[in-house]
Structures are given as C-alpha cells and as structure tokens.
Amino acid sequence: MGLRKILTDKDPALHKVCRPVVNFDGRLHRLLDDMRETLVEANGVGLAAPQVGILRRVVIVDLGDEILELVNPQLLETDGEQEGAEGCLSVPGKYGLVKRPNFARVRAQDRDGQWYEAEGEELIARCFCHELDHLDGIMYTEVMERFLTEEELNADEE
Ligand code: ZN
Numbered sequence: 001m002g003l004r005k006i007l008t009d010k011d012p013a014l015h016k017v018c019r020p021v022v023n024f025d026g027r028l029h030r031l032l033d034d035m036r037e038t039l040v041e042a043n044g045v046g047l048a049a050p051q052v053g054i055l056r057r058v059v060i061v062d063l064g065d066e067i068l069e070l071v072n073p074q075l076l077e078t079d080g081e082q083e084g085a086e087g088c089l090s091v092p093g094k095y096g097l098v099k100r101p102n103f104a105r106v107r108a109q110d111r112d113g114q115w116y117e118a119e120g121e122e123l124i125a126r127c128f129c130h131e132l133d134h135l136d137g138i139m140y141t142e143v144m145e146r147f148l149t150e151e152e153l154n155a156d157e158e
Pocket residue numbers: 087088089090130134
C-alpha cells in the first residue's frame with residue numbers, strides 16, 4: 001500500500017485513451033488499494049488510474065459510506081441535466097461550470113472481474129461522468145463552459 005503521485009493537467013498521461021483491464025490480479029488490487037489511499041489523503045470524490053499515471057480503465061468513486069471500485073466501466077444510461085461547479089484533483093485550486101446528466105447508471109467489473117451495476121444522481125452522477133471521461137483522455141476543462149471566478153466560488157461557500 002502507498003500513496004501515488006497525482007499528475008496535473010500538463011501531463012500527457014491525462015490526455016490518452018486508457019486500455020481495458022484484462023488481468024484481475026495482485027497488481028490491480030495494489031493499484032486499487034493505492035488509489036483508495038490517495039483519494040482519501042487528497043480528500044477527493046473520485047480518482048481515475050491515468051491521474052496516477054496508469055493508463056488502464058480503472059476509477060474509484062467515494063459514495064460517502066463506501067468507495068466504489070469500477071474496472072472497465074461503461075455508461076449505460078443517463079437522464080436529465082445539471083449545471084454546477086466541478087473540480088479535479090489534477091487541476092488544483094480551480095473549478096469550472098460544467099453541464100452533466102443529473103442521473104447516470106454504469107456497469108463495471110469489481111476487483112475480481114465480477115460485473116455489477118451502480119447508479120447515482122447529482123454529485124454521484126457528475127462524478128461517474130467526470131471519472132469515465134478521464135479514461136478517454138478528456139478533462140472537464142475541455143467540456144466546461146468556463147472557469148468559475150474567485151467571487152463566484154466565495155459566494156457558493158456562504
Ligand atoms: Zn478529474
């Protein structure tokens with residue numbers, strides 16, 4: 001177990017399409033354990049493998065009561081729309097205004113290769129979409145409307 005370094009936007013690894021996971025072995029389990037530790041330490045909501053320099057289709061999402069591990073995830077269904085502030089551990093200190101579906105249902109494999117489905121609304125739906133985009137090399141800054149200003153961010157906190 002160990003913390004992994006979170007790459008920032010300038011790193012080419014964040015702009016590449018990731019390959020599917022084929023081996024559900026100790027190496028994958030170590031990656032997932034390290035990603036969990038890294039996410040908790042960074043106080044984030046989600047983390048994708050390319051953010052720690054691994055170009056494989058692996059993301060984790062903190063649901064609040066548990067951290068979901070999604071290997072080879074696919075978006076099955078989306079519904080509605082939400083517009084709000086979105087940030088990324090790879091773009092520290094900034095937030096953008098991003099439109100996302102208000103509901104998302106995904107299918108993914110767990111760390112042992114078993115397929116399962118998960119769904120969520122609002123922040124969870126936003127997080128699923130954001131993290132899955134990372135696996136195709138897409139940063140939220142490429143799909144946002146604009147960065148939020150300091151004034152807007154401060155107003156949100158009040
Ligand atoms: Zn991100």
